[in-house]
Amino acid sequence: MPAKRPSPTVLREATRQARSFERVRQAHQREVAEDYVELIADLIDVTGEARAVDLAERLGVTNATVNAALNRLARDGLVTRQRYRSIFLTTEGRRLAEESRARHRIVRDALIKLGVDSETAEIDAEGIEHHISARTLAALREFLEGAGTP
Template sequence: MKLHASGEDYLEAVLVLQLEKGMVRSVDIARHMEVSKPSVCYAVGTLREGGFLTTDENHYLHLTDLGQDVAEKIYERHCFFTKQLIAIGVDPETAEADACRIEHDISAETYERLKALGNLK
């Protein structure tokens, strides 16, 4: 299943909230992403069908191995671009928003080369 940017954002949100809270429910995602509960419900269903998420009997969300892998890659990119943009003087709030857009559109090759370049400093 090909993930769109929004699906990647949901997986990243689950990962971030798991790191912060331990357990995550759909309502936590809605608050974190500032989206409606029905939007989260639809996304969770789609991600569950794609094998990226599971839910337990208490309605907690859990990343599958596939979902964890995707979420970690997206989150790593997000952190990298946010840090780099702030380092060149971009306002942190703008850097965060721009990183969120860049993380989805840049190729793996370009990202790896930028990351390697960033490690040289």
């Protein structure tokens, strides 16, 4: 029984399907990627290195889950890794982490200025930061600058 090699038709179909996945992935998956690179950047900056076990602990998931996520991040060019060694951000990964951090800070500070307590602001900012357009971010920035604490 031969037929191991996929037919052209099957390949074409696979490509079309992959294309349509792309759109879908960018929705929820970008958030996960941002959370990971942000956390990795924090760990590197604070403790000097990012280890999978720490990521797992902070994110409340298992090592295996983190490992799978890191494989995807590496595939997407956001991190680099050598087997059994700690994790590094690529230039693109670092850029995304910084951007996420800045976004996070602005959202959190805006919420605080609006009267939300800082713990709640921190938590909500975590969820909100991934859904803010450049325009809204600019508006929040202006809101923070204009007429501070009187």
